[in-house]
Amino acid sequence: MTSLVGLGTGEWQHKIQNTDTTTEDCLSFLPSFYNERTVNELKLKVINRAMESGDFGLLSELGKSKCGFVSNDIRQVAWYQILTSQIIFQPSIIPEPTNEEKHCDESQIQLDVSRSFGYIPEEIQRNSLKKLLNEQIVRFFRKYPQLRYYQGYHDIVSVFIITFCHTTKHGKLQTKMLHREKERLFKCVEIFSLLYLRDFLMDSLDFPIDQIGIIPALIKEQDSVLYEKLQLDTIKPFFAIASILTIFSHDLKPDILNNNSVIFQIFDLVICTHSMFTPLILYSNMIIAIKGKLYEEYEQNLENFENETDLVHGIIQKVLVQTMNDNKGSKKLWSTVLNATRTSTIIGRDTKKMIKKSINKASPLQNTGSGTKLVRILEQTEIVKLIEKGIKLNKQQKEGATKKGDNYQQWKYNKLIKASLLIGVCSIAFGVSCDQRFTLSADPFNLPLLDITKLVDATEFVANSVRNIKNSL
Amino acid sequence: MSTRKKNILKVIILGDSGVGKTSLMHRYVNDKYSQQYKATIGADFLTKEVNIDSDKVATMQVWDTAGQERFQSLGVAFYRGADCCVLVYDVTNTKSFQNIKSWRDEFLVHANVSTPETFPFVLLGNKIDTDDSKKVVTNKAAQELAASLGNIPLFFTSAKTAINVDTAFQEIARSALQQNQNDADSFEDDFNDAINIQLDNDTNSCSC
Numbered sequence: 092m093t094s095l096v097g098l099g100t101g102e103w104q105h106k107i108q109n110t111d112t113t114t115e116d117c118l119s120f121l122p123s124f125y126n127e128r129t130v131n132e133l134k135l136k137v138i139n140r141a142m143e144s145g146d147f148g149l150l151s152e153l154g155k156s157k158c159g160f161v162s163n164d165i166r167q168v169a170w171y172q173i174l175t176s177q178i179i180f181q182p183s184i185i186p187e188p189t190n191e192e193k194h195c196d197e198s199q200i201q202l203d204v205s206r207s208f209g210y211i212p213e214e215i216q217r218n219s220l221k222k223l224l225n226e227q228i229v230r231f232f233r234k235y236p237q238l239r240y241y242q243g244y245h246d247i248v249s250v251f252i253i254t255f256c257h258t259t260k261h262g263k264l265q266t267k268m269l270h271r272e273k274e275r276l277f278k279c280v281e282i283f284s285l286l287y288l289r290d291f292l293m294d295s296l297d298f299p300i301d302q303i304g305i306i307p308a309l310i311k312e313q314d315s316v317l318y319e320k321l322q323l324d325t326i327k328p329f330f331a332i333a334s335i336l337t338i339f340s341h342d343l344k345p346d347i348l349n350n351n352s353v354i355f356q357i358f359d360l361v362i363c364t365h366s367m368f369t370p371l372i373l374y375s376n377m378i379i380a381i382k383g384k385l386y387e388e389y390e391q392n393l394e395n396f397e398n399e400t401d402l403v404h405g406i407i408q409k410v411l412v413q414t415m416n417d418n419k420g421s422k423k424l425w426s427t428v429l430n431a432t433r434t435s436t437i438i439g440r441d442t443k444k445m446i447k448k449s450i451n452k453a454s455p456l457q458n459t460g461s462g463t464k465l466v467r468i469l470e471q472t473e474i475v476k477l478i479e480k481g482i483k484l485n486k487q488q489k490e491g492a493t494k495k496g497d498n499y500q501q502w503k504y505n506k507l508i509k510a511s512l513l514i515g516v517c518s519i520a521f522g523v524s525c526d527q528r529f530t531l532s533a534d535p536f537n538l539p540l541l542d543i544t545k546l547v548d549a550t551e552f553v554a555n556s557v558r559n560i561k562n563s564l
Numbered sequence: 565m566s567t568r569k570k571n572i573l574k575v576i577i578l579g580d581s582g583v584g585k586t587s588l589m590h591r592y593v594n595d596k597y598s599q600q601y602k603a604t605i606g607a608d609f610l611t612k613e614v615n616i617d618s619d620k621v622a623t624m625q626v627w628d629t630a631g632q633e634r635f636q637s638l639g640v641a642f643y644r645g646a647d648c649c650v651l652v653y654d655v656t657n658t659k660s661f662q663n664i665k666s667w668r669d670e671f672l673v674h675a676n677v678s679t680p681e682t683f684p685f686v687l688l689g690n691k692i693d694t695d696d697s698k699k700v701v702t703n704k705a706a707q708e709l710a711a712s713l714g715n716i717p718l719f720f721t722s723a724k725t726a727i728n729v730d731t732a733f734q735e736i737a738r739s740a741l742q743q744n745q746n747d748a749d750s751f752e753d754d755f756n757d758a759i760n761i762q763l764d765n766d767t768n769s770c771s772c
Contacts, residue, residue: 199632202582202603209600242581242632243605296634329641333605341605395611395623397574397645404641405609 131161138165147176147466151363155433159359163257163350166359170254171275173362174282177459177466184471188233196240200228203245210344211264219266223252226273227280234281237482238292243336247288250340250358251280253347262348285474286459287367290451291336293485297492301449302371302456303331308442309375317382320389321403330404331374338370342415343425353425360429364436366462367455372438376431377411380424384410436462451488453480571622573614573740574645576675578667579652580660581631584690587723588652589628592733597724604630607642614737622744624737636670643675647747648740652688653701655720661689661701661709668713678747684739685716688732693722 125133134153138160141149150169153160160166194200204225211217227248232240255276256264268276290298307323318324333341338361345352361369378385388406396402414420438446450456458477459469577585586601586608593610609627616622627642629635643649649671653660668685677683687710689701703720710718717739719732 199581206601206603209598209602241634242603242630245603246605294634296637300637327641329606329638332638336605341602395572396625397572400641400644401574401625404607408608 127158131158134158135161135165138169142168142172145172147173151365154359154363157430157433158351159356159363161351163254163355166350166355167255167257167275167279170251170279170358170362174279174286176468177286177365178282178469178471178474181471184475185234188230192233192236194229194232194236194240196232197229199242200225200232200240200245203242204228207245207249211347216264216266220249220252220256220264223256223266223268223273223276224248227252227277230277231281231284235285235292235478237478238284238289239294241291241296241336243333243341244284244288244291246337246340247283248280250338250345250354251276251283253345254355254358255279258347258350264347283362285478286365287361287455289459289478289481290367290454290456293481295485295489296332297485297488298451298454298481299332299336300327300329301451302367302454303328303335304449305368305371305442305446306331306375306378308445309372309438310378312439312442313375314379314382317379317385320386322399326400326403329400330407334374335370339373342411353422353429356429360432364462365460365466366436367460368436368438368462369432372436373428373432376428377424378407380427380431381410381414384413451481451484453477453484571744573622573624573647573737573744574627575624575648575650575736575740576627576629576643576646576671577650577652578629578671579631580654580657580663580667583631583652583654583657583660584723585631585652586628588650588688588690588721588729589626591723591726591729593626595726597726604628606630606635606638614733616734616737616741620741622737622741624733624740636674639670639674643671646671646675646677647743648684648686648736649675650686650688650736652690654691655689655701656691656694656698658700661705664709665713678750681714682746684743685713686732686736686739687713687716687718689718689720690723692720692727693725 134156138150138153141147141153150173154169154173160169204221207224208217208220211220224245228240228245231248232238253264255268255272256266259265284292290302304327306328307318310321310323311318339357340354343352343354343357345354357370357373360373361367385406388410389402392402392406396405414424446456455461459474577589579585581603586604587597589610590596590598590601593612607627607629609625611623611625614622614624627646629639629642649668651664651667653664655661664687672680672683675683687706689703689706692699706718706720710716717732717735719728719735721728721732723729
């Protein structure tokens with residue numbers, strides 16, 4: 092045992108990276124007679140060693156492996172180290188808020204904070220946690236007044252709070268925090284929000300809706316039958332919005348007696364993969380994992396919903412609630428889903444194409460949370476630029492949506508011009524070459540015979556004609 | 565798919581954040597109340613079997629929505645096919661009362677209902693159990709609003725102490741059933757329109 096722990100961090104990394112990724116956990120090369128507790132004790136030592144030597148690569152690998160960072164007292168240090176290694180802060184660029192000027196969303200924050208930590212039985216403890224939560228959220232938005240609070244952000248920050256108030260050996264949450272600890276907590280919340288949550292912190296749901304649009308594509312990659320059954324080509328996956336906006340923390344509350352609840356391991360995975368694709372992949376894998384039950388419920392509930400969107404939303408919600416209420420079932424489901432996500436985070440080519448098209452250029456999915464192996468260390472000014480760009484693109488998208496009707500007219504009009512140009516080009520080509528073979532292909536000059544209002548047909552017809560001409564050439 | 569399901573009454577609860585939408589739903593469906601309901605994100609629903617006028621049986625599906633304004637953009641998906649819309653304000657919160665009209669308008673814009681002028685709404689003034697000193701919306705103002713919205717039914721409720729919740733939902737069920745039957749009757753005529761509506765939605769979904 093000592094000799095294993097005594098390995099240099101490079102050797103550990105080598106061992107971990109070369110371990111069969113389909114096996115149960117990253118320390119699976121240890122003899123199987125070690126029980127989980129021993130493995131986790133060993134793992135804690137390795138995590139400590141990686142932190143001491145500042146080896147963030149190894150630290151991330153450990154956080155990604157089974158059981159994540161194992162315990163909240165270690166987890167909070169590991170998160171702090173990994174997160175703070177990614178942004179260089181210069182206090183002069185974004186000063187700490189000193190004024191008392193309120194952020195416009197503070198009343199909403201108040202409402203949601205007051206409804207938080209419902210699962211904490213003891214009132215005094217619950218109130219201290221609420222106070223901490225309020226402080227953290229308000230401080231963040233006063234520091235970044237250009238960002239907007241959304242319902243669900245409070246759930247995410249709650250996870251950080253519980254992690255930093257880790258459970259002691261006596262099974263009690265440590266809610267009294269030293270100034271220094273509070274500062275570290277805030278840094279984590281701040282950096283996590285800036286790196287990964289920018290799309291959600293705009294003033295509309297447009298970007299998060301774009302993000303959940305990736306889920307059907309991910310499901311299709313793995314299970315096209317399920318994709319078709321749930322008609323995910325036509326239904327917007329709004330059923331996923333709460334899970335994605337809160338990285339599952341809306342429904343998955345930590346068990347306060349367990350320092351390694353599933354929700355912490357999910358956050359480990361996001362932080363260590365440096366990727367906001369992780370929640371989307373987790374969600375897709377979860378839907379695939381419950382598909383048997385979904386098929387059953389689908390058939391049973393065909394008559395019970397007004398439309399297909401309600402049916403799919405309804406059965407997913409029903410199956411998930413059932414699974415979550417069953418402690419054992421929930422544990423088993425999440426173990427399957429987490430393992431599937433840990434071992435494979437490869438995104439298919441079609442999905443990548445779709446992402447490129449549908450996700451805004453300032454999105455974390457395109458840069459700070461794209462999960463690339465080489466994590467860039469950002470200057471704070473770069474983050475500010477990304478925020479500004481996001482806000483600008485969000486505004487454009489919003490304006491674009493309201494002008495959709497006009498755009499459609501414009502689009503139709505452009506098509507008409509393009510169609511006419513094509514006909515012109517075709518006729519020149521036709522006239523110049525005067526080849527008999529053309530007569531075999533569709534005749535572009537027959538256009539006037541078509542109903543000109545059926546523009547789509549017309550453009551398709553022209554496109555076909557051009558294609559035919561090209562082929563015959 | 566836009567076929568009318570028999571005896572499923574779809575009810576949507578709307579209103580500002582924190583007015584008690586989730587609490588009302590739980591009080592009605594499970595007859596329970598908790599101080600600890602978490603904020604709703606997206607939409608949740610519960611179902612309950614209902615007897616209307618002691619001779620009709622139906623299943624009411626109550627859809628509870630998020631109160632923060634930005635979540636209205638999901639409304640397009642959740643409001644479709646609703647049979648009744650419940651508008652809730654908090655009697656201790658003037659702003660939530662002032663916003664009722666815009667909640668109704670938003671609903672009509674997104675729900676694509678066949679006859680907006682006759683679509684059933686029910687207005688609920690919740691948290692009536694609180695001290696009179698904290699109440700800021702007068703009953704008179706509420707009655708005037710209900711009248712101006714087309715004489716819609718108004719109830720003063722408390723999800724916490726169960727005042728008027730059952731009575732209000734009886735009325736909601738009755739209105740929803742009426743709407744459901746009206747729609748079913750005119751369904752044949754509207755069949756082609758329904759298909760057009762779906763096509764429109766599909767066009768939108770491509771560009772998002």
